[in-house]
Amino acid sequence: MATTSVDQIHGGPGPSVPVPPRPLRRSRGRLALRNTLVGWSFILPNFLGFGLLTLIPVVTLFYLSFTSWNVFGTAQWVGLENFQRLIGDGSYHTALFNTLYYGVFHIPLTLAASLGLALLLNRKLRGVAFFRTVAFLPYITSIVAIAAVWNMLFSPEFGPINQFLTAVGVSNPPGWTTSADWSMPAIIIVSVWRDMGYYMLLFLAGLQTVPGELYEAARVDGAGAWSRFRNVTLPCLRPTTFFVTVLLTIGSFKIFDLILVMTGGGPGQSTLVLSQYIYNKGFVENQFGYSSAVAVSLFVICLSVTVFQFVWNKRRDA
Amino acid sequence: MKRMIPAFGLSAALALTLAACGGDATNETPSTDGGDTTAEEMTDEPVTLTLAGWSLNTTPEFQVLADSFSEAYPNVTVEVAEYGDGDDYDTQMIADLAAGVAPDIYVQKNLKNFFTYADGQQLLDISDVVSGLDPATGGVDFYQMDGTSYAVPYRQDSWLLYYNKDLFAEAGIDEPDGTWTWDDYVETSKALSDELDVKGSYQHSWQSVVQGFALAQSDGAALDSGDYSYLAPFYERSLDLQDAKAQESFGTVTTNSLSYQAQFGTQEAAMLPMGTWYVATLIAQQENGEAEDFEWGMAPIPQVDSSTTGTDATPVTFGDPTGLGINPAIDEDKVAAAKAFLAFAAGEGGADALAGIGITPALLSDTVVDTYFSLDGVPTDELSAFAFSTHDTRPENPVAETTAVVQNILGDAHSAIMSESDSVDDALAEASDRAANEAGIG
Numbered sequence: 001m002a003t004t005s006v007d008q009i010h011g012g013p014g015p016s017v018p019v020p021p022r023p024l025r026r027s028r029g030r031l032a033l034r035n036t037l038v039g040w041s042f043i044l045p046n047f048l049g050f051g052l053l054t055l056i057p058v059v060t061l062f063y064l065s066f067t068s069w070n071v072f073g074t075a076q077w078v079g080l081e082n083f084q085r086l087i088g089d090g091s092y093h094t095a096l097f098n099t100l101y102y103g104v105f106h107i108p109l110t111l112a113a114s115l116g117l118a119l120l121l122n123r124k125l126r127g128v129a130f131f132r133t134v135a136f137l138p139y140i141t142s143i144v145a146i147a148a149v150w151n152m153l154f155s156p157e158f159g160p161i162n163q164f165l166t167a168v169g170v171s172n173p174p175g176w177t178t179s180a181d182w183s184m185p186a187i188i189i190v191s192v193w194r195d196m197g198y199y200m201l202l203f204l205a206g207l208q209t210v211p212g213e214l215y216e217a218a219r220v221d222g223a224g225a226w227s228r229f230r231n232v233t234l235p236c237l238r239p240t241t242f243f244v245t246v247l248l249t250i251g252s253f254k255i256f257d258l259i260l261v262m263t264g265g266g267p268g269q270s271t272l273v274l275s276q277y278i279y280n281k282g283f284v285e286n287q288f289g290y291s292s293a294v295a296v297s298l299f300v301i302c303l304s305v306t307v308f309q310f311v312w313n314k315r316r317d318a
Numbered sequence: 319m320k321r322m323i324p325a326f327g328l329s330a331a332l333a334l335t336l337a338a339c340g341g342d343a344t345n346e347t348p349s350t351d352g353g354d355t356t357a358e359e360m361t362d363e364p365v366t367l368t369l370a371g372w373s374l375n376t377t378p379e380f381q382v383l384a385d386s387f388s389e390a391y392p393n394v395t396v397e398v399a400e401y402g403d404g405d406d407y408d409t410q411m412i413a414d415l416a417a418g419v420a421p422d423i424y425v426q427k428n429l430k431n432f433f434t435y436a437d438g439q440q441l442l443d444i445s446d447v448v449s450g451l452d453p454a455t456g457g458v459d460f461y462q463m464d465g466t467s468y469a470v471p472y473r474q475d476s477w478l479l480y481y482n483k484d485l486f487a488e489a490g491i492d493e494p495d496g497t498w499t500w501d502d503y504v505e506t507s508k509a510l511s512d513e514l515d516v517k518g519s520y521q522h523s524w525q526s527v528v529q530g531f532a533l534a535q536s537d538g539a540a541l542d543s544g545d546y547s548y549l550a551p552f553y554e555r556s557l558d559l560q561d562a563k564a565q566e567s568f569g570t571v572t573t574n575s576l577s578y579q580a581q582f583g584t585q586e587a588a589m590l591p592m593g594t595w596y597v598a599t600l601i602a603q604q605e606n607g608e609a610e611d612f613e614w615g616m617a618p619i620p621q622v623d624s625s626t627t628g629t630d631a632t633p634v635t636f637g638d639p640t641g642l643g644i645n646p647a648i649d650e651d652k653v654a655a656a657k658a659f660l661a662f663a664a665g666e667g668g669a670d671a672l673a674g675i676g677i678t679p680a681l682l683s684d685t686v687v688d689t690y691f692s693l694d695g696v697p698t699d700e701l702s703a704f705a706f707s708t709h710d711t712r713p714e715n716p717v718a719e720t721t722a723v724v725q726n727i728l729g730d731a732h733s734a735i736m737s738e739s740d741s742v743d744d745a746l747a748e749a750s751d752r753a754a755n756e757a758g759i760g
Contacts (some may be wrong), residue, residue: 071412072438090755148575155573178569180739268734268745283409285722286434 016107026056064292070106071286082293092294094269095277098184099298102273104254105188106195110248111241113196118203119233132204136197143194147261151177177263180270187259187271194258195251207233242313246306253302274298332500365655366395368413368421369642373403379677380425382624383472386671387662394655414647415440422648422656426469426641429460429715430722435643436461437719441468442644442653447660455664455681457639460713470664471639471680473672475528475593476711478635479503480600481619483613485588489513494589494617496701497627500531503589503620504555504564510588511564518564520587521556522578525725525732526636526714527591528552532714534636535622541716541724544753546731548748553735553742560736568736583609591619593637594706598676601695616702618709626710629701634710639680682707720757727752 065082069075102146121132138146153161154176165173174182214232223231234241259265265272265280272275274294282291369756371380384396392688401407408431414420415435426432435441448458448467457471479494486493489510498506507518521527529549532570536548559565565587566576583603590596597616603609618633626634642663645657662668666686669679673689676696687707691698715721731749734740740748754760 070434070438071416072434072440088755091752151573151575156569157567158570159573175569175737175739176574178567178737178739180734180737264733266730266733267737267739268730268748270734270739272730280726283405284726286412286431 001071015309035311061292061295064289065296066289067292068287068289071288075289078289082290083297085290085295086293091272092277093268095272095274095294098269098271099253099255099275101184102188102191102255104152105185106191106252106255107245107248109188109192110195110199111244112313113192114199114244115203115237115241117196117200118207119229121200122204122207135200138196139198141194143257144261146190146194150186153246154186180267183263183267183270187262189256190262191255195248199248202240202244203237204246206237210236238316242309246309249305249309250302253298253305269275330410337699340735345427352585354553360391360394360654360658362393363651364395366397366653367423367659368399369477369659370398370401370421371398372401372427373409374398374400377403378675379473379672382444382671382675383663383668387659390667391664394737415647415698418647420645420647422645422652423642423659424645426461426637426643428640429713429717430638431464431727432461432469432641432715433717433719433721436463436468440646442646442656443612444468444644444649444657444660445471447657447664450661450665451664452681455685456711457641457680458512458664460639460717461641461643463717469641469643471641471659472663472668473640473677474637474680474711475640476590476635476637477593477596477619478593478705478709480582480590480596481615481617482582482585482588483615483754485510485514485516485585485612489588493615494701496618496629496633496704497624498617498620499627500552500555500620504559506638507559507564507589508562511562513745514588516585517566517581517587519559519589519591520578520581521565521591522576523568523736525729528556528736529728529732530592530636530714531613531619533714535626535634542718542720542757542759543730544750546728546753549728549731555586555644556736557742565710566643568733568737568738579603579609585610585612594678597678597696597706600657601676601693611734613697615697615699616705618701618705629704629708632708632710633705634712636714637711638714658707678706698709720753720759724753724759727756748755 064075066077066079067075068078068081090302117135121128121135125131153159156162156173156175156178159176162173163177174185176182176186210233215228216235218228218232254275255273256279259271259273260276260279263271275298278291278294278298281287281294369380369384371377374381375459380398384398387396388394401410407425407427411420412431412434415438426435427566443466445467448461448468451458451470455471456474456476458467461467461469461471479498481494483493491506491509494506503519510516510518529552532552533541533718539548560567566581570576578590578592579596579599581587582592583600600609600614604611606615618627619635621627621633626632642660644660648656664680666681666683668708669681669683669686670689672679673686674693676690676693678690679686687703690696690706691703696702715725729750730752731740731745734745734748735742750760
């Protein structure tokens, strides 16, 4: 690496230039240092930001999870007490269950919806760019606006969704965000609607890499649309699907903003998820030690699931 | 309480308009009580104090207090430092205190976080200021821990019943007379709904609308008891009103983000239990056309039984005071001036300045009440004056380490009950279990 740089800076191939060995070594050493510094200077701003705003807080979080701390004064080391408390904490269990409930539906539904949209909008249709933009719009719309509008749509008495359901003969339409049973499905619907445009883009990008010859060959062999999709499109999209699944999984476990503004975790604790529980314990109740322990547990869950996905994917590759 | 904050800011914003109408009332001499004691210790050297406030453009009370204090003590300049509104205020203040860069004097926005500040030794002992305050100052005791005072109240909103006189007249139903119990309130609300095209009452979605009254008015009720059965009759009445369609359902209120200002201000509901901050808002909105033009009044909030009703009794209501405390990191030579500021803000001088912009001060002396009721648009009937000035106001968030946790738990119970996702008994039993589990009480 250093040699290449030196060659480039000298403006010619090294061996052809007669340079005494000692000065070359010194100058090479200096240049190597300079190059290293230049390299560092490029990544320094980003690394500083990462270090200050992510790395140090994350390391501190791990430390805090073993302490009892209410912001003021010094944190008291309590060992594994916070983690033991997690085991018997009913609200934590509820939040964990709700997070899994959300993930189990949100991940496959968003995957299916975004892939479906991508396939639909991968054709050469008139105005396809317009439809792609429309599908992407929810993703760039303010989450607060989304929550407010969907809450109105879901309004049990006057909302258009229930009015429609009543009109088509549903006698007892769901209470949606005002019902403990229906609030999570409502959140999942909005969440899938919001996210599918973004993942559609990723799938669209993936679809461009599928070689057209494969489809032609499949056609020649008499494969139908479903067979082409199953045997050509899906296998070729595997890297994209894997990438999307990993992103969706992490995103699902981290869900916070949409729920906070749509239901605030309610009614009762029906939509309380881990991220909101972390927020409540930390910023509302000032129990930063316990809150950090919940955050660490969320980190471990995310990490385990992601590692499992990587291992599984690798095995399938093999 | 948390959701009250935007309204609080708004009311203060609109109070600016009132200040313009109400003339000057900010030019009072400093309190003769605590003010003098601390004033004696002050030197004539110029001192600059910093005071925390939020949303200064729309919340004039901090600047008004700062200006009127500087007028009384010309050697002291009070600079107001702006913080975020809503919950951001406490988050930012906690961060600044921990970092050692917080202002000399800072506001206790409600009682919920007071324990965190006082227990974390982020408030100076100001018992000497408190001992000099007028005994009539509301909410002083709320800021005590182990007999030591850490803040003084300067503002004390409390809840009362707003009612639309025109709608009562149209329905031919007798207006509240100060003798109402909650059962009378429910009955009248239903009767109004039957007679009119609008709802009899509007209860906002906040947990305090039900729980604040229950805690204040029920014998033996305590947040740290772990027994929340005292809430049951209050919830049953609220559900009864909702089921009878005498008020909007909880679902409609939350999903449509209904605002109490619009519901009462545009005559969609004839009665509204709400805090005194709404007086300034309603007057300003009637002036600028956001609210319709109608005659309204204030009545004491209904009571559990007749023992505290009537104008010869003192109705029990609730409300957290807003207080001022001193940052212990303040320079030693500024402490006397800071204490003088606290004494002024909680005394007659501060109270009159605040009343002049439509804010309910903690000290409701006759002069202060006169100042308040001389503002244009404030109802002048006797019952309104009684409701505004006579009440036993209990804290919504009694100071304790477990208060924030319990309020969170009861917030969940509130949404579960009001959305009818859970029965009253089941939700309250679950709240008790969670209080034992999460806060170690009961």
